[in-house]
Amino acid sequence: MGNLITLGDDDFKMSNGLTDVFIDYMLISGSELAKTDSEKRLTAFLAECDQNYRGLGTIGFHIDKMPWDKESFDADKRFMLGAIKHARELTYDEKIWDMLMYQPNHEHIEYALDGFERLISKMCKADIKDDILKEWLHDYGNYGGSVKCLRHDTIMSVCGCKLCGDGCKDRHPITY
Ligand SMILES: [Zn+2]
Numbered sequence: 001m002g003n004l005i006t007l008g009d010d011d012f013k014m015s016n017g018l019t020d021v022f023i024d025y026m027l028i029s030g031s032e033l034a035k036t037d038s039e040k041r042l043t044a045f046l047a048e049c050d051q052n053y054r055g056l057g058t059i060g061f062h063i064d065k066m067p068w069d070k071e072s073f074d075a076d077k078r079f080m081l082g083a084i085k086h087a088r089e090l091t092y093d094e095k096i097w098d099m100l101m102y103q104p105n106h107e108h109i110e111y112a113l114d115g116f117e118r119l120i121s122k123m124c125k126a127d128i129k130d131d132i133l134k135e136w137l138h139d140y141g142n143y144g145g146s147v148k149c150l151r152h153d154t155i156m157s158v159c160g161c162k163l164c165g166d167g168c169k170d171r172h173p174i175t176y
Contacts, residue, residue: 001056003049005115007063007122012115016056021104022112023049023059027162028096029087031154038069039079040146040155041136047157048140052165063119064127067136073125084117099152100163 003019004011014022023046030043045066049059068076088110090096097103140158148154149161156162 003060007119025087030083041067050159053159068128
């Protein structure tokens with residue numbers, strides 16, 4: 001069991017527990033930093049990686065299946081790399097430990113963030129599948145990063161709030 005994150009022939013694997021930690025930190029970081037619609041969609045995609053909702057070991061994904069937008073790819077890639085950098089800082093933030101009610105194992109979370117950073121760095125505009133954004137908007141467009149959890153201020157997905165962990169629907173629209 002575990003979850004595999006892949007791009008082409010490169011990948012990294014996380015245990016189910018580490019996956020949850022990795023998604024928590026990327027979600028908090030992305031939710032703080034996302035300004036544009038495409039940045040919010042990429043963060044909402046991470047919020048969908050909710051093992052409480054979808055089941056353990058079911059949320060591995062291909063980097064090129066994220067809802068990338070060809071129009072804003074360069075800026076969105078910079079956003080993702082910035083969100084990874086900020087996530088590293090947040091793993092030392094005691095306020096975040098209190099909110100999550102656990103402290104991360106730094107060696108493990110660094111491994112996950114290193115792997116994700118390596119794959120995001122390799123992602124190119126040419127890797128974006130033609131209909132990937134259209135399909136994602138069709139399936140998840142109603143939750144396309146436009147709502148945040150009232151309690152955690154994190155972007156919600158079709159799974160509700162990842163941090164509430166109970167399919168929480170206590171949401172408010174993001175003001176642009
Ligand atoms: Zn919440």
